[in-house]
Amino acid sequence: MTIRINANQIIDTFIRYTTINTTSVPENQHLPSCENQYKLAQLVAGEFAAESTVETTINDNAITVLSLPANCTGMPSIVFFAHLDTAPDHTGDTHAIRVQKYDGTDIVLPASGELIAVEAFPELLNYVGQDIITTDGTSLLGADDKAAIAAAVEAIRYMIATPDFKHGDIKLVLLPDEEIGIRGAKALNVAQLNADFGICLDCCGIGEYVIENWYAGSAKMTFKGVTAHPMSAKGKLVNALLIANEVINALPENERPELTEGREGYFWVNKMSGNTVSATLEIALRDFEIDGYQNRKATLQAITEKLQNRYGQENITMELSDIYDNVKAGLDKKPAIIASVQQAMANLGIEPKPLIMRGGYDGSVITPAGLPTVNIFTGAHNFHSTKEFLPAESLRLASEMLLEIVALSADEVAA
Ligand SMILES: [Zn+2]
Incomplete structure (x- = not known):
């Protein structure tokens, strides 16, 4: 050589x-x-x-x-x-x-x-x-x-x-x-x-x-709540932080970065901030298969729609972005x-x-x-x-x- x-x-x-x-x-x-x-x-x-x-x-x-x-x-x-x-x-x-x-x-x-x-x-x-x-x-x-x-x-x-x-x-x-x-x-x-x-x-x-x-994407979600004085909050207060938490609970619990390896994909809840009135949540999604990646986006879409039906379309938004392939x-x-x-x-x-x-x-x-x-x-x-x-x-x-x-x-x- x-x-x-x-x-x-x-x-x-x-x-x-x-x-x-x-x-x-x-x-x-x-x-x-x-x-x-x-x-x-x-x-x-x-x-x-x-x-x-x-x-x-x-x-x-x-x-x-x-x-x-x-x-x-x-x-x-x-x-x-x-x-x-x-x-x-x-x-x-x-x-x-x-x-x-x-x-x-x-x-x-x-x-x-x-x-x-x-x-x-x-x-x-x-x-x-x-x-x-x-x-x-x-x-x-x-x-x-x-x-x-x-x-x-x-x-x-x-x-x-x-x-x-x-x-x-x-x-x-x-x-x-x-x-x-x-x-x-x-x-x-x-x-x-x-x-x-x-x-x-x-x-x-x-x-x-x-x-x-892997295929990489991110989702940014926003939640609008309603505040009220705690002494008369019953039936009025809607907590945006808890709506964000509903999203987290709806995600498959074994598909997280800390629980996956090799060719396994995941959802990674990597940023959450807000208060009762408004909250944001950011989630990274990764998958090696294009179908799997699309399914992850569809999962987030379905969760969003369910929450929109419950809390009002205008109060829940989600923006999905593809990062790379x-x-x-x-x-x-x-x-x-x-x-x-x-x-x-x-x-x-x-x-x-x-x-x-x-x-x-x-x-x-x-x-x-x-x-x-x-x-x-x-x-x-x-x-x-x-x-x-x-x-x-x-x-x-x-x-x-x-x-x-x-x-x-x-x-x-x-x-
Ligand atoms: Zn480098």
Whole structure:
């Protein structure tokens, strides 16, 4: 196996990106939700400023498209996707640390004194002898998803430097605010990319790739009650909070996040507020099957109608919103995509770990919009945590994966 991506170079690139704090801000409705996402987009675009073959655009939403034209005809056009923001779970600036030749013991994060302990994270032992990137313990690392940006940038750098390496049109698309509702992907003009398929790098450990995720939606309900002085409330007072509670009681009691796993869906009552006169209730709904997802919406609809009949149509409202889809239906239409991910792993000696994802990623919006987009590993562990860590060799192989998938698409054309 030829080594195409240099480990030191990709780690330097990754660490350079971690120095820009791109924590997304859920309360800010502007896209992007923080200015630094532009700054990171500009840094990445700047890396190719001297390359006449690469064209880059950054729009007002910080959606960045970097295009490398095909160097031969008839090959598929592929888009690499990565998101610019990091999760709002921790807002501090990242100080990345490179642990050289990891020795198999607990890793101490120097600024906080926290441990990434082998007992809690036995997967560490898979990386003995390798370099591992961590933080100082005061922030998350942001390998989710800056490792993806580094992997894609280094793969494109390799393609530019290696004219013999055949490829179709290659694009790198950087999207803002994935962590706060996949907002960037929703604002993307997918048809304009004019591509055959996409690859997100937004999974964790080496070998992981997503074969499906769930359908996601949300319901927002409002209830109007009637207040009255308690000494003469009988027959008059209508308690909006108790109507909200009737909804909760009407939901299937075993279908909650804390009681489900694998491919099981749920209703998650995640916000309730109000008083006697008015109350609101928010419920997240998830299901892997489209029928199951539609049934969950119908259940909420039926509960709403029953309450409307009892308390008056005007006093109960419900708004249902679809958030993202299961990618399976879209990926199944082009089985060659998953097949090439698996073949690339086989060629690189990576053990494949197909994943059913209880969540969404940019591809969950991009795939139903017409561009089938798989999700593969960045190599990092413990996303959204101060204990996030990234083995250098896993990141290098994430980048090699992109090149290998492109190379396999050449074989397809030659065959
Ligand atoms: Zn992510």
